[in-house]
Amino acid sequence: MAEDNPPPPPRRTMGDYCRRTDTRQISMGFQPANPVTFDIKNTVLTGLRDNQ
Numbered sequence: 001m002a003e004d005n006p007p008p009p010p011r012r013t014m015g016d017y018c019r020r021t022d023t024r025q026i027s028m029g030f031q032p033a034n035p036v037t038f039d040i041k042n043t044v045l046t047g048l049r050d051n052q
Helices: 042-051
Strands: none
Touching: none
């Protein structure tokens, strides 16, 4: 007889992370590998606010 192998685990998608509807699911969140700080100039921020 052939061995019964367990099915592979489900493939993770972006919808699997930080889901608030399933409280039993562990939330891994998003943590970048190389966090970078950057400075946005006030003129850019003003332009972005105007475009909303």
